[in-house]
Amino acid sequence: MKKRVFSGIKPSGSPQLGNYLGAIRRWAAEQDEYDNVFCIVDLHAITEYVEPAELKQYIREQTGMLIASGIDPDKSILFQQSHVHEHSELAWILNCYIPMGWMQRMTQYKEKVEEQKEQVSVGVFDYPSLMAADILLYDTDIVPVGDDQKQHVELTRDVAQRFNYIYGETFKLPEPVTGEVGARIMGLEDPTRKMSKSEGGSGQSIALLDSENVIRRKIMRATTDSQRDVVFDESRPGIFNLLTIYQTITGESRNDIENRFHGKGYGDFKKALGEVVVETLHQVQKRYAEITADPSYLESILKKGADKATPIAREKLAQVRERIGLG
Ligand code: AMP
Ligand code: TRP
Numbered sequence: 001m002k003k004r005v006f007s008g009i010k011p012s013g014s015p016q017l018g019n020y021l022g023a024i025r026r027w028a029a030e031q032d033e034y035d036n037v038f039c040i041v042d043l044h045a046i047t048e049y050v051e052p053a054e055l056k057q058y059i060r061e062q063t064g065m066l067i068a069s070g071i072d073p074d075k076s077i078l079f080q081q082s083h084v085h086e087h088s089e090l091a092w093i094l095n096c097y098i099p100m101g102w103m104q105r106m107t108q109y110k111e112k113v114e115e116q117k118e119q120v121s122v123g124v125f126d127y128p129s130l131m132a133a134d135i136l137l138y139d140t141d142i143v144p145v146g147d148d149q150k151q152h153v154e155l156t157r158d159v160a161q162r163f164n165y166i167y168g169e170t171f172k173l174p175e176p177v178t179g180e181v182g183a184r185i186m187g188l189e190d191p192t193r194k195m196s197k198s199e200g201g202s203g204q205s206i207a208l209l210d211s212e213n214v215i216r217r218k219i220m221r222a223t224t225d226s227q228r229d230v231v232f233d234e235s236r237p238g239i240f241n242l243l244t245i246y247q248t249i250t251g252e253s254r255n256d257i258e259n260r261f262h263g264k265g266y267g268d269f270k271k272a273l274g275e276v277v278v279e280t281l282h283q284v285q286k287r288y289a290e291i292t293a294d295p296s297y298l299e300s301i302l303k304k305g306a307d308k309a310t311p312i313a314r315e316k317l318a319q320v321r322e323r324i325g326l327g
Contacts, residue, residue: 005034006140006174008041008081008131011058012050013197015065017206017277018185020284021248022146026179028070030144036076037138037309038066040302043081043088043130047123063298065208068288079305081134086313090133091126093320097166098129098159107151132156137313140174147183148194150176167323185245188222191237208281209288215281216274220267230261230269239266246273249280 007027009019027038040062045055059080071078081087103109103125112124131152135143143153153176160171187195187204200207203218210218224238232243232254246269247257261269291297321327 002033002035003141004037004138005030005142005144006037006039006135006138007144008039008044008134009062009066010041010045010197011055011062012045012048013058014061014200014207014209016195016197016200016208017245017281018146018195019197020065020069020208020281021185021245022179022183023144024066024069024071026144027066031070031072031075034142036071037140038071038076038078039081039134039309040066040079041081041131041134044127047121047127060292060298061209063302064288064291065284067291067298067301068284073301073305077305077308078301079309080302083302083306084309084313086137086310086317087130087133090137090313090317090320091130093324094129094132094136094159094163095126097162098132098155102155102158103128106155108148128152128155129159132159135174136160136171137316138309139172139316141172142177143174144177144179147178150178163320170319170323185248186237186241188218188241191223191241206277206281208284210281212278212282215278219270219274219277222270224266228265230264230266231258239269242270242273246276249276 005027007023009015009023015024027036040059042055042059045058050058063078063080066078067073106128109120109125109127112120116124131149132155135153135156143149143156145153153174157173160173164170185195187193187199188206189202189204193204195205197205199205203221206215206218219242222238222242224242225236227236227239230239230243232240234240243254243257246252247254250257261272318327
């Protein structure tokens with residue numbers, strides 16, 4: 001029996017290079033080792049306002065990008081969260097077993113409160129409960145996530161443990177797994193902040209659908225410093241991040257990379273990095289264009305995915321209801 005992997009991606013903007021290098025590419029590469037469930041988490045996306053037409057577009061882009069990056073919908077279950085109603089129902093049930101204190105300690109929530117103060121939605125607060133429901137419905141063993149999501153997987157384990165303690169063995173405890181290289185790709189303009197979907201239009205992020213020229217230009221303009229030598233030095237966040245992107249894509253060692261650019265300046269390195277990124281994304285973009293040429297293809301994939309996910313989720317929820325006394 002293969003171990004089950006579950007991961008989710010939020011359709012809250014156009015997918016960017018950090019998503020690809022930190023998550024999607026790895027999911028695709030490890031697909032045959034595991035029994036995979038990948039979810040377009042639209043209910044998580046609406047915890048912060050998204051224009052309806054844009055949300056629809058992002059769901060399509062996200063789905064198309066996963067397939068273009070190598071996720072095979074015949075091998076992996078690929079579906080849209082809101083199509084499987086069991087996610088919302090289990091999230092509500094889990095709410096009743098999660099103390100407020102656990103939620104209030106979540107870093108992502110605290111950051112949003114900083115930004116939005118009292119306007120922060122209850123959905124943002126409750127986000128980890130829905131994420132726990134996503135994971136627990138599928139008896140997940142492994143959750144591949146970026147650094148920032150680890151805390152949410154820990155909370156998932158905590159609530160699963162508490163539920164199991166009260167009602168007897170019901171949920172499997174998932175393990176979060178983060179990659180070593182590429183787990184945190186930083187922005188190009190401000191390399192102290194993570195590259196993110198919400199800044200897709202700016203020089204901070206490279207969108208997966210950016211044109212070749214835009215990609216090259218964003219990299220050439222990326223913030224560095226006044227030094228010259230192309231070396232992995234964490235105290236120089238700009239060049240360090242660019243080198244990390246190069247390393248993640250090429251899979252070469254730090255030593256080999258430093259040797260290759262020995263005696264050259266930042267400009268030469270940035271040019272080379274531009275080529276490497278363009279080349280990688282070109283493949284993905286080509287495949288994306290083929291997939292989206294037929295407008296009904298993505299819908300049919302998501303429908304098939306929901307048909308496969310629903311019976312699994314339904315069985316787990318029935319068990320939960322029975323245990324609680326709702327069944
Ligand atoms: P999100 O864009 O927040 O929906 O994240 C989807 C997946 O991409 C998660 O596994 C994230 O941890 C990962 N991810 C997002 N941004 C980055 C980044 N800048 N570097 C590495 N991984 C990222
Ligand atoms: N919260 C995750 C993120 O922002 C997305 C997500 C939702 C997720 N449900 C999940 C990731 C379940 C892993 C497993 O990246």
